[in-house]
Amino acid sequence: MKTKLRTTYLVTVLFFLFVTVGSMILFYNMFSEEFIISNNKDTMDNLFETIQEMNLAQLTKEEKNVLKDYTDKGGFVTIMDGEKIIYQSKLYSKRRREGRVDYDLDEYTYNAQAQVNVERTVIKLKGKIDQNVKTYYVYMDTRLKSLENSINLISKFMLVEMIIILMLGIPFSFYMAQRTVKPIEKLGKLAKKMENNEPINFEEYDFPNNEIGNLSDQMKSMYLKISSNLNELNNYNYLLKTQNKELIEFDERRKKFIGAATHELKTPLAIISTQLEMMNMDNDEAMSEYYESIMEEIQKMSNLIREMLNSSFEGDIILSGPMKVDSLSELLDGMKDKYMGLFWSKKANCRFDIEDNIYINMNNEQIEQAINNYIINAYEHIPEKGTAVVTLKSVDDKAVISVFNSGHNIKEEELSKIWEGFYQTDERAKESNVGLGLYIVRNIVKNHNGVCYAKNHHNGVEFVMEFNRTDKY
Structure with a gap:
């Protein structure tokens, strides 16, 4: 059973949409968490390097704005001079903020890097900075629970997006399939008419101005050339048949004429030859010379008649002899x-x-x-x-x-x-x-x-x- 091109086109487009959106959701679910964690760790490491270049004894307004920007993005920063807090993100209450800071200063290091805890619930960085004979401690963290919520929210959004795309894609794909296949169906009808040698009015067929339109123009040109050549061949065929018939009739008349003419010539020549032989019996020396000349000419005419008889049956003068x-x-x-x-x-x-x-x-x-x-x-x-x-x-x-x-x-x-x-x-x-x-x-x-x-x-x-x-x- 043949599958219609329209159905094939529609199924192909829908399959492509489904695979594309599904792959995006699958990819996001598999790699988005790692990507976001890695991105947050890089941000935290870069901020720590920036803090190392600040004058921690007296933070400027611009430097505090840098720290505030990080806080606005969900991060938490605390800078301590020993156990004295000189800067802390304004999150929650003071009590909750103090409970969030890790005061075990032995765990702070100079070349600290952001780390994810075993439970994968928080990213932390505990760094140590020496400035002007003082040691400062920097604590930063980002909670992953909010990150997980964001991932789930985005996944749901992408699922809804896939459903919307499919709902819009089905009628759009059907429309595009109709628009693409319809000119091809017209070309098929044209080709069928050309195959059956039917007359075609190309003005009845409207094709788009694209590759299919170019193909239809080429088919039109080919059809006109083939029609012209067929018409010319038919004319030549008719002419050849007519001329061949005339040649056959002419050849028949020629053969009949030569056969009849030569046959009729043989009889009087035979009579003349016989009578001359009888006249030569008188042994008249004066007539002998004329007799020989006449007999010579009669023999030549007999030979010619024989050649003509041959030609009447074989189509040409047959020449033989040494x-x-x-x-x-x-x-x-x-x-x-x-x-x-x-x-x-x-x-x-x-x-x-x-x-x-x-x-x-x-x-x-x-x-x-x-x-x-x-x-x-x-x-x-x-x-x-x-x-x-x-x-x-x-x-x-x-x-x-x-x-x-x-x-x-x-x-x-x-x-x-x-x-x-x-x-x-x-x-x-x-x-x-x-x-x-x-x-x-x-x-x-x-x-x-x-x-x-x-x-x-x-x-x-x-x-x-x-x-x-x-x-x-």
Whole structure:
């Protein structure tokens, strides 16, 4: 069973009060008598030393006042010249005073000190002083009965005081417990609401301007930060879910499209290949050269379709095949003839600037495919009577291939997006392709540890790919 903090606080305060007052009474009863006796003995010894410095033959008024002060505090003093009394405290009757003095002068000593009798009823001092060839005797005492009465009276007073303190302390402690615990209970309710993620109006909670108030301010600040962060996390979570859903849908559409497109392409390619083989049976030498060129292109398209089919199921263009050090110059030089007629159809000028003896470690089919995509991209975007320039050159330790075509620039914000799969920049591109050409280039160049990029010129666009050069063998 849990104990309420208010009860614990109240019991603790009352226990502290009881122990404090009780300890004071106990301490007083145990040590007050010894303390008072010791204090009276010291007073008596000090007075005796003072009397020794007085002119006892003729006491002055000031000296008599010193002795009277001691008498007023309950002490008794008698100074004798032999048995003749020259000063005596004015207590009781003369008879009672004389009966109080000890006339056994043999018991008086020069270095006397106050002593308590065996019965502990009186403190006495019997001293002897020599002055001017005379011997004076000093008798002092203090009755302890009055002291005992004082102690008893004080004990009773302290007992009454303890009862009063407890009577006042109980309601005061209850009030202080209420005042202390109430803000803590409010903090507990706040913490419970925060735990349950409930809305909180902090204006409804009034806290004192102390440590608890500071704690409530910190809890408020923490709650606002947590709420803000949770709201932001929820927004991000919603955005991620939405984008993830869109990505999944896009990926499904991509796979379906590539699968369908490549499947549909395989059929006409197979028909074209079969019919060309039948045409080649005529053994027409004039047609043989064209036949071989067409069959070579059909084979390349078949390989590309196979790669696209793989990508539709595995999420990216899969590049495979051996690599070897070969001449990039010879590869590009062997490609230029088949593209001249392509650009002539647009009455455009296509020029090849090829530097000799440039070698890289490459897969020839993949590099040829990448260059082909650059050139086809230039053809699709070049205007009539425009200019295209295909360049191969060495720059430091790099082999740099660039394809420039005159025409419109690409928007700066799209220069980094055109390498994404299915991305198209204008309506013309949408009509002519599905946005895979540059995406395939990027994967091929990446597979060869190269880089590719595009940049605008004042009269057109240049596409570049760079590879590490190697020695011939």
